[in-house]
Amino acid sequence: MFINHLAIKNFRNYVEADIHFVEGLNLLIGNNGSGKTNLLEAIHYISYGKPIRIAKEADLVRFSANDFFLETGFNRQDLDHQIRIYYSPDQKRYQYDGVELSKKSALIGQLVVVPFSPEDADVIRGGAAQRRRAMDIILCSSNQQYLKNLKWYNKTLKQRNALLQDFHQGYHQEKELKQWDKILVDYGDYLMECRRKFTQDIKQEILQIVGELNFPYKHLDLIYDPSVQPSLFSKTLESNFEKDISYGWTTSGPHRDDLKFILNHKPVAKFASRGQQRLISLLFRLAEVELYFKQVYEYPVIIIDEAFIELDNQSVDLIVDKLLSYPQIILASADPEVINHRKVNRKFKIGQGSVEKIKI
Amino acid sequence: MIGIPPSLKELIQNLSLLPGIGPKSARRIAFFLLEKPQSTAERLADSIGNLKAGVSFCQICGALTEQDTCMICGDISRDISKICIVETFIDQIILENLNYYHGLYHILGGTLSPLDGRGPKQLRIDSLLTRIRQPKVEEVIIATNPTPEGNATALFIVDLLKNYSVNLTRIGLGIPVGGDIDLLDSETLKLALEGRMKIEKHVDG
Numbered sequence: 001m002f003i004n005h006l007a008i009k010n011f012r013n014y015v016e017a018d019i020h021f022v023e024g025l026n027l028l029i030g031n032n033g034s035g036k037t038n039l040l041e042a043i044h045y046i047s048y049g050k051p052i053r054i055a056k057e058a059d060l061v062r063f064s065a066n067d068f069f070l071e072t073g074f075n076r077q078d079l080d081h082q083i084r085i086y087y088s089p090d091q092k093r094y095q096y097d098g099v100e101l102s103k104k105s106a107l108i109g110q111l112v113v114v115p116f117s118p119e120d121a122d123v124i125r126g127g128a129a130q131r132r133r134a135m136d137i138i139l140c141s142s143n144q145q146y147l148k149n150l151k152w153y154n155k156t157l158k159q160r161n162a163l164l165q166d167f168h169q170g171y172h173q174e175k176e177l178k179q180w181d182k183i184l185v186d187y188g189d190y191l192m193e194c195r196r197k198f199t200q201d202i203k204q205e206i207l208q209i210v211g212e213l214n215f216p217y218k219h220l221d222l223i224y225d226p227s228v229q230p231s232l233f234s235k236t237l238e239s240n241f242e243k244d245i246s247y248g249w250t251t252s253g254p255h256r257d258d259l260k261f262i263l264n265h266k267p268v269a270k271f272a273s274r275g276q277q278r279l280i281s282l283l284f285r286l287a288e289v290e291l292y293f294k295q296v297y298e299y300p301v302i303i304i305d306e307a308f309i310e311l312d313n314q315s316v317d318l319i320v321d322k323l324l325s326y327p328q329i330i331l332a333s334a335d336p337e338v339i340n341h342r343k344v345n346r347k348f349k350i351g352q353g354s355v356e357k358i359k360i
Numbered sequence: 361m362i363g364i365p366p367s368l369k370e371l372i373q374n375l376s377l378l379p380g381i382g383p384k385s386a387r388r389i390a391f392f393l394l395e396k397p398q399s400t401a402e403r404l405a406d407s408i409g410n411l412k413a414g415v416s417f418c419q420i421c422g423a424l425t426e427q428d429t430c431m432i433c434g435d436i437s438r439d440i441s442k443i444c445i446v447e448t449f450i451d452q453i454i455l456e457n458l459n460y461y462h463g464l465y466h467i468l469g470g471t472l473s474p475l476d477g478r479g480p481k482q483l484r485i486d487s488l489l490t491r492i493r494q495p496k497v498e499e500v501i502i503a504t505n506p507t508p509e510g511n512a513t514a515l516f517i518v519d520l521l522k523n524y525s526v527n528l529t530r531i532g533l534g535i536p537v538g539g540d541i542d543l544l545d546s547e548t549l550k551l552a553l554e555g556r557m558k559i560e561k562h563v564d565g
Contacts, residue, residue, distance in 0.1 A: 145546050156508040162474035172480040176472060179515040183508055 001112060001301050002328035003043065004073040004080070010065035012038035013353045020357075022346045025324060027339065028332040029358075030350030036332035039350070040115070040303045043330065046072055046083055047113040049104045052305075058089065074111050077298060083107060109141065112300040114289050116307040120281040124268055128258035135259055138202075138288055139194055142295060146194050153187035157255055160184055165248040184253065185234045191254045192230045199224035199259060205287035213318045219264045220280070227256035278310045282319055289326065304331040308338065368394070420491070422467035422484045424449050432456070432465060439463045441498040443491060445517060447471055447505060455503065463501070466491065471509035472516060480516065488517075492524055499527045506533050506551075 007018045013035045028036045037053070044052045045060065054060060061068050067088035074081055084095040085107075094101040096110060123134045140147040160180045167173055203222035210217045228236040236252050237244075244251055261268035261280055268280055293299050302323060308316050320339055323329050331339070332350075341347075341360055349356045364372070368390055375386035393401045417423070418430035425431070432438060442463025446452050452465045468483045470476075492500065502517055504510035518528055534552025535544060544552075 148545065148547065152508050156512075159472075159474050159508065159512070163479075166474065166477075175519060176474075176480060176512075176516055179472070179512045179519065180474075182515055183511050187508075 001076050001298055002074065003111070003301055003330070004075065005071075006039070006042065007069075007071040008039075008042050009069040010062040011042055011060060011068040011070060012062060014038065014062065015353060017353070017355045019348065019355050021328065021330060023328050024345030025339065025343055026328070026330045027344045027347045028330065028350050028355075029334070029336050029347065030332075031334060034350045035353050036334075036350050037305055039355070040305050040330065040332055042070055043072070043111075043113055043301070043303055044115055046070055046085065046107070047109075047111045049108045052115055052117060053119075057087065061087070072111065074301075076111070081110065083111060112292065113303050114285060114292070114300045116282065116285050116302065116304040118306050118309060120285060120307065121274075121278045121310075123284065124261055124272075124277045124281045126269075128256070131259040132255075132257055134284075135195055135198060138291070139198055142292070143194065146191070149187045149190045153184065153191055153254065156180060156184045156187060157250060157253070161249045164244055164250070167245050181234065181237045184250075185237070188233050188254045189230060192226050192233070192257070195226070195254070195257060195259075196224050196230070201291060202284070202287045205290045206283050209283055209286050209290070209322065213322055215279075215283075215315075215318065217263065217280075217283075219262075220283075221262040223260040223262060225258040225260045227252045227254065227258075275310050275312060275315070279315055279319075282307065286319075286322060299326045302326055302329045304329065306333055308333075420487070421465050422449075422469060422487070423452060423465065437462075440496050442501060443488075443497055443499075444501040444503055445488070446503050447510065447513070451503065463499075468504075468513065471504060471507075471513040473509050483513075485517075485520070489520070492521065492526055497526055499529060502528065502530045 002023050003021050005018070005020050008014050009016050017039075019039070028039060030036045041051045041054065041060070044050075050057075051060060067086065069087075070083075070085040072083050074083075081097055082095075084093075086093040092104065094104050094107050096107060101107060123130050136146075136150060140150065160177070163173065163177055163180060167177075199222055206220065206222065209215075210220060233253065237250075240251055263272050263276065263280070266272075268277060272280070289300060289302065304323075308319070311319070320343065324343060333339075344360055347358050347360050349358045371393075372383070372386045372390045375381055375389050376383050378386075381389070393404070414426055415424050416426070418425045418428075418433055420429055420433040423430040423432065427434070439462045442461075443466050444452075444455065444461060444463055445466045445468060446455065447468055447470060449467055452467055455461055455465075466484065466488050468485070468488075470478055470483060472478060472480065472483070491497065500517075500521060502514045504514045514530060521528055532555050534548060534555055535541065541549065
């Protein structure tokens with residue numbers, strides 16, 4: 001998959017820009033605040049229906065403008081496609097290959113991009129919630145059934161917690177709780193099974209990449225760490241009955257799962273260096289790319305925003321070599337020398353809302 | 361809404377409290393009524409005003425009615441051996457419009473939903489038990505929605521009725537008529553397989 005062209009109007013700090021990308025490595029060079037990230041935001045928004053960092057859609061509109069417009073032409077499975085998005089507070093329009101779509105969700109997944117961003121390392125360094133979220137995002141994007149089960153699990157969990165908070169030991173309430181438990185276990189078992197399988201698959205991909213690039217990470221391991229043993233979820237809820245009531249919420253279940261990264265038998269979150277953590281977060285992203293390829297036999301577009309910070313030169317070279325094997329990479333950096341210029345296929349200078357193609 | 365007289369503004373605000381009506385639709389309705397003769401607005405106002413006074417709940421099944429019991433519970437031609445449990449009155453109307461089911465109904469008045477403060481006591485469960493103790497009831501059909509809340513409610517009722525000598529059934533979940541198997545999500549397909557039916561074989565001779 002690759003993007004041919006991106007046109008934007010009144011998006012973030014851009015009045016208007018029109019960019020023609022090529023296959024291979026596209027480099028966006030500009031100072032802080034010039035608008036590199038905003039271009040990547042536009043691509044991410046077209047792909048996922050939401051921005052990477054900005055919380056509200058309304059904030060994507062250029063300051064003092066009323067609406068924005070995005071258009072992109074891209075190639076998927078050897079066919080050219082086009083997406084157009086118009087946004088104003090009163091009206092939102094989505095077009096795919098010239099056909100008007102009623103919902104934004106119909107656009108999601110047409111253009112597939114995998115973003116590499118500085119925040120990726122938070123998945124490794126942060127709490128279990130961030131790793132669960134990272135897992136859920138990947139699983140939801142490839143499995144509709146997972147998305148539905150996750151949504152219903154969370155809903156049922158909220159209902160169960162509400163019941164726990166208002167529990168008076170009534171005969172009816174105890175019976176009611178049992179029914180919510182059954183449903184929670186039903187959805188929860190499915191989530192745990194998918195996560196277990198996902199951990200296996202992504203671990204295999206990571207080890208494959210580690211071997212291929214000859215990284216000295218022979219003892220890297222990924223372990224799915226469920227909060228309850230999958231076949232014992234129902235029993236655990238039963239034995240936690242008193243505890244759950246006194247806490248007023250459900251103390252165990254897939255909502256407390258973790259995905260553990262282990263290097264040389266020690267948890268990466270606590271014992272690895274920042275550089276190692278950064279590198280492992282990049283490996284996780286690369287594995288995601290490979291997993292996607294295994295499903296549809298086509299690579300997604302890679303967008304990278306300053307993701308090489310904290311890494312030594314040798315690691316950067318290895319990662320870049322791996323990235324260059326993909327059909328298209330769009331990389332934003334403040335450092336013009338971030339990548340050896342011989343490897344760059346097209347270079348753009350970004351300055352205060354302007355984009356200019358420059359000679360390599 | 362600058363420049364709109366206060367009385368009109370109040371109407372728009374009240375209309376936009378209705379479900380499915382946003383401020384724009386409310387404005388349209390208000391201006392529509394303004395253009396129509398006085399009698400149109402008065403008729404509408406009267407019917408809204410009389411609503412609560414005239415309509416009450418059927419003492420047996422919980423349906424909306426203007427009498428003590430509703431038309432279905434009072435109809436001696438209905439099959440009193442079957443009771444179909446639905447979440448809301450609207451669900452009953454939809455089932456009734458099929459003109460297929462001739463048993464009785466029981467309207468729960470929603471689902472279990474601790475988040476909204478709705479437990480078994482807030483639903484019409486006690487009156488359901490009273491009805492089921494009557495010897496003539498043979499089958500109870502559960503027709504709650506296949507949502508987490510609808511499922512929990514169905515399971516709760518099943519658990520409650522397990523010691524009663526009535527047959528318990530739940531309406532079939534699965535493939536919509538005219539649907540394609542390859543377009544269905546796996547959960548629905550699984551339910552359809554679980555709920556498969558035996559086909560009567562015609563034996564010749």
